[in-house]
Amino acid sequence: MATVLSVSGSPSATSRTARLLRLLDERLRAQGHEVIPLDVRTLPAEALLHADFAHPAIVEATQLFERAEGVVIGTPVYKAAYSGALKALLDLLPQYALAGKTVLPLATGGTTAHVLAIDYALRPVLNSMGPAHITPGWFTLDKDITAGDDGTLTVAPASAEALAQVTDQFSLALGGRPALLAAAG
Template sequence: MATVLSVSGSPSATSRTARLLRHLDARLTGQGHEVVPFDVRDLPADALLHADSAHPAIVRATALVERADGIVIGTPVYKAAYSGLLKSLLDLLPQYALAGKTVLPLATGGTTAHVLAIDYALRPVLHSMGPAHITPGWFTLDREIGVGEDGTLTLAPGAAEALAQVTDQFSLALGSRRTLLATAG
C-alpha cells in the first residue's frame, strides 16, 4: 500500500497528540500501510530556531516528507492555532513539499473554542504547500483522550468513532491516489 509519515507537532514528551497519532498509526498499519512515526520535538532546537535547512536532521526530515505518499499531521492547539514547533518545521520544508500527497490534519485541545483551528489556521498553510488532497480532519478534546498508568490510550466513544472514520477516509484516499498513479504511468 502507501507510505505514511505520521507527524506530531507537540513539544511535550507526554503528549496526548502524539499518543493519539500512534493509536491511528496502528489502524493505518492494520490497513496495510507502512507508517513512519515522526516527532518534530526530536529535531535539534537550534536547527529549527535558526531555520537551518541544511542541518542534517532537517535534511533527513525533508527526505521523510518527500518519500511519503501521505502525511498525517497532528498538533495540539495553543492560542487558537497549531503549535509553533510544527510551524517551525513547515517553514523549513520546500514550498511544495506536499505536492501530490494526501494529507490528514488532526488537532487536540482543551476546549471547543479551538475546534476551527484546523480549517482556519492549519489547512491554509498545508494547502499552500501543494498537496493533491487534504482529507477532512478532526479536532479531539483533551478530555476525550485518556492515558492509563501503563501508557495505554483510551478514547471516548464518539471521538473513537470519528477518528476511525477520518482515518479510514484518509486510507481510502491514499489507495485511490496510488491506483490513479499506477494507471497513469
C-alpha cells in the first residue's frame, strides 16, 4: 500500500487537530498504509521563522514529503485561515513538494463560520504545490472532538461518519481497501 505523511499544523501540545489525525492514522493503517505522523510544533521554531532550509529538522521534514505518496494535512482554523505554523512549514518546502501526490485537507475550528477555510485558504496553497489529486476535505467543529482523561478520543457520530468517508475516499485514491475494512466491521 501507500506511504502517507500525516501532518498536524497545530501549535498546541494538547491539540484536538493532532489527536483527530492520529485517530485517522489508525484507520489508514488498518487499510494497509504506512503512516508517518509529523507534528509541525515539534520542528524548531527558529528554523521555521528564519526560513532555515538547511536545518537538519527541515531537511528531514522535506524528505518525509518526498517519500510520501499521500499527505494528510490537518490544521486548526485561526482567523478564517490555517495555522501560521503550517504556513511556515509549507513555505520552506520546495515549490512542487506535493507533485504527483494525493492530498487530504482537514481542519478543526470553533465555529461553522470557518467551514470554508479549507476551500478558500488551504486548498489554493496545496494546489499550487502540484498535487496529482486533492480529495474532498472535512471541517470538524471543536465541540465534536472530546479527549478523555485517559487519552481516548471521542468524535460526535455525524462528524465521525463524515471523517470516515473522506478518509476512505483518500485511501481509495491511494489504492487502499476501505471496502474490506467496512465489511469486516
